[in-house]
Amino acid sequence: MAPGSVQLIPITGIGEVAAGDDVAAVILEAAQAASITLQNRDVVVVTHKIISKAEGKTVVIEDEHSYRLLVESEAVSIIRRRGDLVITETRHGFICANAGVDRSNIDGGQALLLPDRPDRSAHEIRRHIERETGCRVAVVVSDTFGRPWRRGVTDVAIGVSGMPAVIDLKGTADMHGRILEVTEIAIVDEIAAAADLVMGKASGIPAAVVRGLDWPQVEGRAADLVRTADEDLFR
């Protein structure tokens, strides 16, 4: 492989995850079956869906109305509303459609909430993987968000452990020796988007390894990605 390359490796073969399942064990088992040997500094990206399922965040919904009520109860504030589309702030501080309550990839009549504390979920998965493999890894929990102004959805990070969420290049010189203006790179969002290229919505692959990255030794958290209301022009 060319020097400086990064690999995006799908972890195939992960089946249905049920409440009480150990997500790290499920991932390690599938990785082994797929002959993927985890290495130091691998980033393991996991869609929140299997974490939420394992954590029992599945809710029975009887109809559209009960889904709407569930969305409202999961939101701490409503940012915009038009017809059935509700843009909400979740209790984690994320702004997204429908408070992150998901109805796809779920049995009919059920909805899936976000994990209560995605950073903690990421941390637990990381510690378990590190214990089993002896490797230092990072874990990113991803979800699929829309965004203003641009059509289509992309995957972003909603939880992180073992690496910074945002890399601050403040004071860094560029190749011409000039100080960079753009200083904060949302690296875990770029990692989540990259991983989605091999995970995909239709293929149902819920985890991937991002291999070959380097990062500063800083412990991040998803809250680092949340722009506070007073510095946000679009609430």
Add this chain to the structure above:
Amino acid sequence: MAPGSVQLIPITGIGEVAAGDDVAAVILEAAQAASITLQNRDVVVVTHKIISKAEGKTVVIEDEHSYRLLVESEAVSIIRRRGDLVITETRHGFICANAGVDRSNIDGGQALLLPDRPDRSAHEIRRHIERETGCRVAVVVSDTFGRPWRRGVTDVAIGVSGMPAVIDLKGTADMHGRILEVTEIAIVDEIAAAADLVMGKASGIPAAVVRGLDWPQVEGRAADLVRTADEDLFR
């Protein structure tokens, strides 16, 4: 490599690009020097900076005031303004800070505008690469945008040739046979974000190859990424 993997390969060794340079030739020369052999279905991601430089989109600015005037002249509308921060709509339809006018990585006293037609730039680079290599490739032109609600910047696509900008999964069944709710994936934005993981702001690598992806035979354009004003809740 594990099946289904995607590689992100930085094209190192690209030096300064000047007005009139042939970007495709510059990329091909650097790729060859770095022993990167382009293959069918490679996506070549190119930061707009070297395209804008080659297209002579560099403007001398005397001071902060002339930079501000330049930003206003490049914008077709102002979406929000607070202090020096101006969120603008460009004539391409993109909504971003400062009408995409860049002052980093540029000689002091100069600013860099966006290419006039990034899709056309992508198309010309693609055709040149395909002619030289005999491979069918796609080209994505990237830029670095901030976004509402989330801290940090990520790379997004502002031009595309040879592949769709957005993949529509409408009517696609997930692994349980249920029709997906999320239907439009902004695949070129995910590709741009992924490529930035190996390009980086400080390292000054302006191009990368994304290898191993598959996509429907649809020709996209950056306008496919623009959410029209009437379907946008945040203008």
